[in-house]
Amino acid sequence: MDLTAAQVALLCGAALCAGTVDAIAGGGGLITLPALLAVGLPPHEALGTNKGQSVFGSFAATLRYRHAGLIDGATTKVAFPIGFLGSVAGAVLALWIPSKVLRPIVLALLVVVAVIIASGRLRPHEDKATTRGHLGTIAMIALALGAYDGFFGPGAGTFMLAAYVMLAHRPVTYAAANGRVLNFAANLAAMLMFARAGAVLWAISLPMAACQLLGGFLGAHLAIRRGEGLIRGVVLVVVLAVVVWLVNDIQSHSVVH
Numbered sequence: 040m041d042l043t044a045a046q047v048a049l050l051c052g053a054a055l056c057a058g059t060v061d062a063i064a065g066g067g068g069l070i071t072l073p074a075l076l077a078v079g080l081p082p083h084e085a086l087g088t089n090k091g092q093s094v095f096g097s098f099a100a101t102l103r104y105r106h107a108g109l110i111d112g113a114t115t116k117v118a119f120p121i122g123f124l125g126s127v128a129g130a131v132l133a134l135w136i137p138s139k140v141l142r143p144i145v146l147a148l149l150v151v152v153a154v155i156i157a158s159g160r161l162r163p164h165e166d167k168a169t170t171r172g173h174l175g176t177i178a179m180i181a182l183a184l185g186a187y188d189g190f191f192g193p194g195a196g197t198f199m200l201a202a203y204v205m206l207a208h209r210p211v212t213y214a215a216a217n218g219r220v221l222n223f224a225a226n227l228a229a230m231l232m233f234a235r236a237g238a239v240l241w242a243i244s245l246p247m248a249a250c251q252l253l254g255g256f257l258g259a260h261l262a263i264r265r266g267e268g269l270i271r272g273v274v275l276v277v278v279l280a281v282v283v284w285l286v287n288d289i290q291s292h293s294v295v296h
Contacts, residue, residue: 040240046078047246058096058254062103062219063270064260065196066277067093067254069284071247080240087238090230092247097196097223099255104216107263114217117174118181122221123184126228132190150282162201176207181221189224189232194281196222197274211267236266 042050053074061067068089075085079092104110178204188195199221233239262270 040080040243042078042243046274047243048189050074050078050243051250054092054096054250054253055254057093058099059252059258059261060273061093061096061196061222062100062184062255062258064273064277065198065200065218066194066213066281067196068192069280071276075243080243084238084240087230087233087236088240088244090237090248091241092232092251094226094230095248096202096251096255097219097226099252100219100259101216101223101255103218103256103259104128104263107216107259109213109216109263110194110220111213111217113174114177115220117178118221119224121178121181121187122188122224123228125182125187126225127208129186129189129191130229130232132186145150145152164255173207173209177203180206181224182219185225185228188222189229192282194278197277197281200270200274211270215262215270216259259270282286 050071053070055069057070059067062068071093072085072089074081075088080088102112180199183198184195184202187198196218199218200211200214203209203218204211207214209217230239
């Protein structure tokens, strides 16, 4: 598919913004996916191309968080392989179960997350030690949200951050950092699945990937420097944006049917 210079510039700008937001709180796909659809890509190729470029942003954010010493090795050893396999399973499951089944459930969960964040209950925990109990919880989070990311996806990175805080009782900045590792694993698995099906348009994805790399580093840097306050604010904005997106999506499907 041939794009004009203006369209490429639009997509690269969207990728830069998405990489920055995604590194802090997840939700970057809300920026890049509509942009890819806007330039005329069919939905399947838009999804594949989106994964092809977003994996670079989550990788860059992971490297920046690791450089800051915020990536926990024990958590990574559990979350990465389980999240990867979960994403593959989710992508396969999507062939049998329509995503419309998930929309109302995801919408309800996002509203709950938004209420928790707005009420100030998404608070950091002082204990940063990772125990076996934490790792067991993280394994379940990685499997469930890895599968969700491969199956449906909207808000996956935000769910990962919130789950690490609320279920695994990890500090907010820790959750943002290690959530990127899980998000990278899920993105990588989904990208490989889409690439295998020939749904990743690399001529479009690679220029966006360069901007995703920059955005991923920038977002992680801002989260490290500004800490919990920035992360909490961006998470709330992203959650509300996903809620609006899902409501519009549900309404558009109900009109069609």
